Amino acid sequence: MTVMKTFWQQAILGPLRDLGQQALASLSSLIGILSLILLGIIVGWVAKEIIYRVLRVLRFDRLCDRLGVGLVVERSGLARSSSYLAGEIAQGLIILTALLAGLNGLGTPLTRNLVERVFLYLPHLLAALLVMVVGVLVSRFLGRSVLIAAVNAGLPSARLLAGLTRFFVMVLTVVAALDEVGISRTTIIVTFAILFGGVVTAAAIAFGLGARDLAHDLLKSQFSPKKRPEDEDTMRHV
Amino acid sequence: MAEDILKEQVAEKLSSLGAVEIIVGIPSYNNARTIGQVVKAAQAGLLNSFPDRKALVVNSDGGSQDGTQEVVEKASVDTQALMVVRHPLHPIHRLTTPYHGLPGKGSALQTLFRITEAARARALAVVDADLGSITPEWFNLLLQPILTWEFDYVAPYYTRHKYDGTITNSIVYPLTRALYGRRLRQPIGGEFGISGRLASHFLARDVWNTDVARYGIDIWMATTAMAENFKVCHANLGGKIHDPMEPGLDLSAVLVQIVGTVFRLMETYDLVWRNVLGSLPVAMLGLPFEVTPEPVTINVQRALASFQQGVRDLLPVYEKMFAAEQLRELKLCAALSVDGFVLPDELWVGLIYNSALAYHRRVFDREHLLKSLMPLYLGWVASFARQSENETSAQVDGRIEKLCLVCEQLKPYLLNQWPLQAGEKG
Secondary structure, three states: OHHHHHHHHHHHHHHHHHHHHHHHHHHHHHHHHHHHHHHHHHHHHHHHHHHHHHHHHOOHHHHHHHHOHHHHHHHHOOOOOHHHHHHHHHHHHHHHHHHHHHHHHHOOHHHHHHHHHHHHHHHHHHHHHHHHHHHHHHHHHHHHHHHHHHHHOOOOOHHHHHHHHHHHHHHHHHHHHHHHHOOOHHHHHHHHHHHHHHHHHHHHHHHHHHOHHHHHHHHHHHHOOOOOHHHOOOOOOO | OHHHHHHHHHHHHHHHHOOOOEEEEEEEOOOOOOHHHHHHHHHHHHHHHOOOOOEEEEEEEOOOOOOHHHHHHHHOOOHHHEEEEEOOOOHHHHHOOOOOOOOOHHHHHHHHHHHHHHHOOOEEEEOOOOEOOOOOHHHHHHHHHHHHHOOOEEEEEEEOOOOOOHHHHHHHHHHHHHHHOEEOOOOOOOOEEEEHHHHHHHHOOOOOOOHHHHHOHHHHHHHHHHHOOOOEEEEEEEEOOEOOOOOOOOHHHHHHHHHHHHHHHHHHOHHHHOOOOOOEEOEEEOOOOOOOOOOOOOOHHHHHHHHHHHHHHOHHHHOOOOOHHHHHHHHHHHOOOHHHOOOOHHHHHHHHHHHHHHHHHOOOOHHHHHHOOHHHHHHHHHHHHHHOOOOOHHHHHHHHHHHHHHHHHOHHHHHHHOOOOHHHOO
16 A cells, blocks of 8 residues: 555655656746836837937938938838838837847747857848848939939930939848848859849940940040030130 | 348338238239130229229239149239138138139138238238139129229129020029019129228138038128128129139039038028028120120920939938928929929029928038038029020020019018027917
């Protein structure tokens, strides 16, 4: 009888008690995680609203519109305005931080490793984001510079030149951003080099073969320009 | 350091000359071919018109390499009343040619104003060194209003061909007249006379190391004199023949320099021009000349083609500057053939006002904005040339007058749109 009682306590009740204790500990951890996430959601929402309203008062949207970022935000449908997007980014970062803090609280090697990797990766992600924003601004600025200069020079393909300028700057930007986040670095660089080299070679061959006379006339007019009498004017603008 | 050397040089000259009442300044840079005639005209003019007043001719040179200073010294009949100085010419002056064709003109004028102040002279006349049509009478016309009638700023008035000075006729004159209420016909003429007190006033301003001094000094002086209520008048100088503008000078860069300065000054003086409606005539001194100006030709077809391409290709840029109605009208104008092409005055003035507003609000990069005006300006040129093809000078003047009146009539639109300063709200 005593043996049976001991067996019952050691083989059945003991493990069950341990399991219950472990479940209780896990449950408290889970509640802790959920509380942290809930807190993150609340703090994130409050931070988003504050940032959105403060940026609106500071006319951040107007600044972004001038820089051309507003149009990108609007067209991409990311958010209803640039200041709202800034608020949403802040909210996302706060919630992500809360989630990672919660996971870290579990204390298992797996979660600890995951948190560590995310935190190491985050600066690269932010840098890539910054590269993209700067790239968009530079591409718009250079595109507009080329467009105005080409129109003022009377080049018929002004819009094409401006578009190509924007395209190449954006390609460079995307390559730099992807390189920063470490996505198939070598593949991207090789693909870009082949693509870029191919386009340039194709253009050179097409121009050399298909427009030999045009190239001749263009170079001739460049180095020994001769104006027709009807093109002459003697305007003094000032 | 350079200032100290200049002070010593001026003090030495003044101690040998005694009190100087009049100064004639000739800024130069590689003008050996023409400056001799200008120096001779200046000394003859001073001798004829002001024989009993002590005068000094100052050549402020930017470091000419063609023997300009030697020519000046040889041409001078009275070396005692001649002073040759050098104004600093920074590398940027040599790299970027301003619209008036003289690198570092702002620096040269600053030097001349300093000499005027140091000499306590009553009047200063400044003439370009590349003039081919200068006569001794010019100095009487530029200086007499200051010495006799206490004027502070004497602007030149030249007899010009109807197609000459199209930026002045289309933008600078109508806009400055509507803004400041003074009908100063050629505010970027090149030659001018100023009183000693205005020279000191200019010297005290903090513009000498800015783009205003580098590229927009003429319009800055004229605007400052008008906006700050100095007495201004015109001197009728007759025809002007000078070396042609730098051949490589880009028209869009000229627009950036001139229109950029006018727009920038609108910000400086917005409290002044917002209280001005209508305009008053500016006194004209000197008898009208019978001069046949140098002929000027305009390639209307090419100017119109540039306008049409601008409206077609720069639409995304113009959408940020102009109202929907203006864009619609621009498209309609661009669809016209050369025979029927007209850019209405109301549309043109609206475009100028909206450009000034967009510049003020920094809708996008300011240099882009100013450069994008070039096709529109050429559109105005094409429209003006086509309409005035068979018109006399008097009829063309009437046409410019009509444009100015439209500019004055539409000024309330600009006033309504121009943002109030923080202290004025409520």
